[in-house]
Each structure stands twice: as C-alpha cells, then as structure tokens.
Amino acid sequence: MAACTQQSPEWLAYSECLSNCTCGVTNLNYMDYCRERFVRNVTRHDLCLCLTTRCMVRCFREAGCGELGGCAALELQMPCNLGCARNGSEPSKRWAWPTNEWPCISSLETSNFDSVEKMDDVDSALIATIGVACFVVIIIMFICFCTCRYVRTGRSAMEADMSGRA
DSSP states (O other): OOOOOTTSTTHHHHHHHHHHHTTSOOOOOHHHHHHHHTTTOHHHHHHHHHHHHHHHHHHHHHTTOOSOTTHHHHHHHSSBOOOOOOSSOOOOOSBOOOTTOOOOGGGSOOOOGGGSOOOOHHHHHHHHHHHHHHHHHHHHHHHHHHHHHHHHHHHHHHHHHHHHHO
C-alpha cells in the first residue's frame, strides 16, 4: 500500500480527486474548514465532516494509495457511510448515499452570523431586574425560615421551663 503524502507520486491524483469530490474546497484541513464554515450549526458541521471524510476514503483508493488504514473503525464512529471496503453488511447510518452519489460540500448552507440578534439594553435591564428580584425573594425566605425555627425552639424551651415550674 502506498502512502498519499505530498512527497509521493500519488499526491497529484489524490489532491485533484479531493478537489473534484469536495466541489472545489481547497483547504485540506477539513476539520478546521467544517468548524469555521458551520460554527453555529452542529448538524451541518457533522454532515460536512462526513462528506469530506467520505471523499478522502474514495480518493485514497482512486489515487492508488490503497485502502485507508482504520477505515472500518472510523466508519463505525461516523454518522454516515464512508464507503470503506467491508466483508459484512454496512451498518445503518443517519446519512447514507449510494456509492456513486457525491453531494457537494459547497452546497451546504453556511452559518449566518447576521441572523443572531444582539440583546438590547432594555432586555438586559429586564433580565437583571428579574435576577435581583429572585435573589431578594430567596433572602427573605431564608430570613423567615430562620425566624420561624428560632421562635419554635424558643417556644419549646419556654414550655419546658413552664412545665418544670408547675
């Protein structure tokens, strides 16, 4: 089995295959690419990782680098089928595609930071007021509890003292 490294003769075929398979994604650090592109969408982040890993498995094979080591173990941990060579049946996955279908990573919608609304001062003041009110209520409840307990113990002591005099 050959290794697909930048020094190997298979590298050019491997990197071209990756570029075609991922529909033009040039950043080969797919973990960072998916994290940066889908910051606020865990589902799309996971889907991005599945698609890029699937492309890596395919291109490793097609470039003549052999089978990706540990592919079957990796596929068991992923929520999609990676197309690893298997002896048995493929486990059912959250996302599955036919072996000849390769969805584009670039077609996944990116995170839209503009859709996150900034909290204004009125909302902040309201939340702070509610928080302070809850704190005050808890303190008052604690004082009432301590007072009732003190009165009860004092009354018990006074009744015991009175019954001792009788």
